[in-house]
Amino acid sequence: MKKHLITGGAGFIGSHLARRLLDQGDEVTVMDNLFTGNKSNIYGLMENPRFTFILHDVTQPFWGQFDEIYNLACPASPIHYQRNPVETIKASFVGMLNVLELALKTKARVLHTSTSEIYGDPLVHPQPETYWGNINTIGIRSCYDEGKRAAETLCVDYCREYNVDVRLVRIFNTYGPNMHPQDGRVVSNFIMQALQGHDITIYGSGQQTRSFQYVDDLIEAVTRLMQLERYPLAEACRRHGFDIPVVNVGNPNEFTIRELAETVLALLPESNSKIVYRALPMDDPQRRKPDITLAGELCDWAPAVPLAEGLKHAIAYFRTRLPGACA
């Protein structure tokens, strides 16, 4: 039975990961400051004797003996991170430092969840892991993007200098139950708007594309990558030109934002929402689509859940989060 720490484990993705690792029969400690995470995401786990919740901020040092640390702690939606840019970049960088220091001292394996945002507004399409990105250091998204980039760098530096066993996953747009209903991201926005009969707001022309991954597919890739033995994995990565494992995890099926809005409306025929258009915010990327060849080769993985099916689960969840609903 392995012992896992999940920083940010009361958030959207962390809570799914916690459930999955408990289902495997392992011990799970979730650490979260509940800034954007929510205890309601881990209701149902609290009384499991193999589960522990710690209310703690990842930017403050912590201690514990774990086999594996999944570092997920960071506000991830623009609406949250732009409210507290300093705390966001500190969560990324100082949080990563604390995780890596603990891993160094305890020989824990680390999986860090990086993001497609490190590619910024990409000039290459789709984005392979070798693409360097296109980011404004002083833009309004940079607290998140540059914080995540610097956290990746810390990971490779701790691996090269101190031999810490680190794996990087660059997560592309992911959706599903336990998303924050007011996180301002496009899937939660559209579903909440459609469920409430409000206008569906598209920023820009709606022709910008995204790829949407259902959360179960992500969790499958993350846990597979973490389970691989270190040295065969390192060898496979070297053959692809990487010092450490770094893989894109996302669904390469590309949809325009307008198509997403139309799919949500098709799944909710009772909704009388209309689509309206608003100005695009600063530095918003135009296209984002993962090249997932490497994750496929290393982890024998591919996304399996089609958009319409994943959206059904997400809609069922968001119904429980409507004002006045009984969760």
Add this chain to the structure above:
Amino acid sequence: MKKHLITGGAGFIGSHLARRLLDQGDEVTVMDNLFTGNKSNIYGLMENPRFTFILHDVTQPFWGQFDEIYNLACPASPIHYQRNPVETIKASFVGMLNVLELALKTKARVLHTSTSEIYGDPLVHPQPETYWGNINTIGIRSCYDEGKRAAETLCVDYCREYNVDVRLVRIFNTYGPNMHPQDGRVVSNFIMQALQGHDITIYGSGQQTRSFQYVDDLIEAVTRLMQLERYPLAEACRRHGFDIPVVNVGNPNEFTIRELAETVLALLPESNSKIVYRALPMDDPQRRKPDITLAGELCDWAPAVPLAEGLKHAIAYFRTRLPGACA
């Protein structure tokens, strides 16, 4: 009489800045951990009653009441920062955090020395401040490049969220007395090799270009930018599309690495060094040249020292650093 703190003030650039501010009649505190800085750079200042040296690492919190903080603390040459990547990125990020926290509490003005390295291997030439850069997050230079990028982001975040008065200078290749003779950078390498009659090593074809700025020109720009009143400066920056002052400071005259080697040899006719070629290291940028329009407009500044003249001063300095020389 103003009170200044210079972090990294015993380094190459910091020691010139300290001298300049003392010459103006101000009080100067130099903080340095002497990892790459050297006390010999500040000999001659130590007994000045307006000068104080503190042996301290910028990654550890510190306190003091200063009017102006110049943040220069970070190993800046690949040979140094690649030896300690973790300490390098911590010096950039955690050092910047400590500087900004002190500035927030004491209302000090901050000038942060960023670098042309934030542009990476640029796809735009010359580089204006609006260029976003082209950087490998997981390459061997990334501890420096990404650390410096994240430090810029921290600066704008402290300005936007907490109204700290911050100015950013992106320094391009700079040379002059007090450079570390073994820092592995091209000007010091070539001069030390030529002075000792060793082969002059060019990495790659020698056709990659650099712009070389004499340190006096840099100090002039930095002190001018720091002296500008905050709000007229902020207004001028907004007209150029920036929330905070961010200026390139460098000499736009472009030379190939081969031309630099030939100029050094022409200034040392007694040298019998020959030019030899070696393989280019990973991620080495091919071209780098500043667009300095903005610094010119904001600070009424332009570089004034021609390469051959600056190199003469540098050569005179490096003669004193030859093995066996009396400094």
